[in-house]
Amino acid sequence: MRDRNFLLENNAKPIWHPMAHPAEMRAQPPRIVMKAEGVHVTDIDGKTVLDAVGGLWNVNLGYSCDPIKKAISDQLGALPYYSSFRGTSTGPSIELAFELTEWFKPEGMVRAFFTSGGSDSVETALRLARQYWKIKGQADRTKFLALKKGYHGTHFGGASVNGNANFRRNYEPLLPGVFHIPAPSTYRNPFNETDPAKLAQLCATAMEDEIAFQGPDTIAAFIMEPVLGAGGVIVPPDSFMPLAREICDRYGILMIADEVVTGFGRTGAWSGSRLWGVRPDMMTIAKAITSGYFPLGATLIGETVATAFEADTSSFGSIGHGYTYSGHPVGCAAGLAALAETRRLRLDENAAARGEDLAAALAQLKARHPIVGDVRSKGLMAALELVTDRDSKKAADKKTMARVADAAYEAGVMLRVSGNTIILSPPLILTSADVTRIAEGIDAGLSAAG
Numbered sequence: 001m002r003d004r005n006f007l008l009e010n011n012a013k014p015i016w017h018p019m020a021h022p023a024e025m026r027a028q029p030p031r032i033v034m035k036a037e038g039v040h041v042t043d044i045d046g047k048t049v050l051d052a053v054g055g056l057w058n059v060n061l062g063y064s065c066d067p068i069k070k071a072i073s074d075q076l077g078a079l080p081y082y083s084s085f086r087g088t089s090t091g092p093s094i095e096l097a098f099e100l101t102e103w104f105k106p107e108g109m110v111r112a113f114f115t116s117g118g119s120d121s122v123e124t125a126l127r128l129a130r131q132y133w134k135i136k137g138q139a140d141r142t143k144f145l146a147l148k149k150g151y152h153g154t155h156f157g158g159a160s161v162n163g164n165a166n167f168r169r170n171y172e173p174l175l176p177g178v179f180h181i182p183a184p185s186t187y188r189n190p191f192n193e194t195d196p197a198k199l200a201q202l203c204a205t206a207m208e209d210e211i212a213f214q215g216p217d218t219i220a221a222f223i224m225e226p227v228l229g230a231g232g233v234i235v236p237p238d239s240f241m242p243l244a245r246e247i248c249d250r251y252g253i254l255m256i257a258d259e260v261v262t263g264f265g266r267t268g269a270w271s272g273s274r275l276w277g278v279r280p281d282m283m284t285i286a287k288a289i290t291s292g293y294f295p296l297g298a299t300l301i302g303e304t305v306a307t308a309f310e311a312d313t314s315s316f317g318s319i320g321h322g323y324t325y326s327g328h329p330v331g332c333a334a335g336l337a338a339l340a341e342t343r344r345l346r347l348d349e350n351a352a353a354r355g356e357d358l359a360a361a362l363a364q365l366k367a368r369h370p371i372v373g374d375v376r377s378k379g380l381m382a383a384l385e386l387v388t389d390r391d392s393k394k395a396a397d398k399k400t401m402a403r404v405a406d407a408a409y410e411a412g413v414m415l416r417v418s419g420n421t422i423i424l425s426p427p428l429i430l431t432s433a434d435v436t437r438i439a440e441g442i443d444a445g446l447s448a449a450g
Helices: 004-010 022-027 066-078 091-103 118-135 156-161 196-214 240-251 272-276 303-311 329-344 347-368 398-410 432-449
Strands: 033-037 040-043 048-051 109-115 143-147 178-181 219-224 254-258 282-285 297-302 372-378 381-386 416-418 421-424
Touching: 048 432, 066 329, 091 109, 091 297, 091 329, 109 118, 109 303, 118 156, 118 219, 118 254, 118 282, 118 297, 118 303, 143 156, 143 196, 178 196, 196 219, 196 240, 219 240, 240 254, 240 272, 297 303, 347 372, 347 381, 347 432, 381 398, 381 432, 398 416, 398 421, 398 432, 421 432
Parallel strands: 143 178, 143 219, 219 254, 254 282
Antiparallel strands: 033 040, 040 048, 109 297, 282 297, 372 381, 381 421, 416 421
């Protein structure tokens, strides 16, 4: 690797960073992370901090998982790559597909289609949903319903079902035929409703109204995150996802659960769908499937969709879709090792327990700092929404958020800021002492903001 001076001189110059303005990155170059171990990362200046971001929701097993590293190394030695397009399979892809369908059997998943990540998985689910209705002889079912504040990746299909203008406006016009309903957020919603059960019913009614307006026979699928992640960790009322499932069943609409963030234990359950007791028609997974050690994802397919495809005798059942790296043998080997460790360490149970610790610590921070308007969490995904005053709920500005993040970093904790929200998604191997450390770092950040 080039020396330190070279890296500092060229930071943010030949590279454009995702989700950032290139000019801003050049003016204020980002931190350079050089190594990591356990739940900590170390920057180019040798400063080590606790990673409360978990990479990007995905490093559930931390940065020192030797079984995944060994699996990658061994597979590189045996078969570094081969295509999974028609005519060939690889051993690791067959084994991982079997493991995934076993893992998500309670959700009703029976087939897996491999991708290179979450955006690919969402794109695949949307395409398969439209194709399903062509197989069924209902080609008019092309529309999609989604939640405002939902996030579903960066491809044109995923960006179209995204419910946040920040990820849409610069790329419009997007896919036509996508309609959004209010997010079930008790802190900010158009109904000014704070009662969870009532809010769930209001959002469900809005969904039914949109279905009636569009025509049920024009809608292919409804997509949602069981807990909305990038939109600010919006935890729906317990009854919302089951209500949405009932509505989809009533009108014959497919339900896609976007589990890219919530899959593999982050909420304290093995999936967000299982957390809420729902069986979707398809699920999208990625991120923690390899704990971030290799780019891999999958679209999981339930019995109803799988049967329609496999029983079809026309050309409509042929899947004209795929990726060069679908079922990459090295990625699948990494996935097998990651799943084994995830199960062995019972990360779902640890996420639930440490999530309770984190929720209690964040509640104390809210009590001490008036700048904290709302605290939301489920398992080890959490958010603090910062405001100028609690009555108006006016969002804290960009400079304030930067001060909080910088002060927390100096205190030894890496945070992620999105708009006026601090988002926490630490590794699921977190200890109680780590939770305390995160709270101390955030406390320092909030104190610096005044």
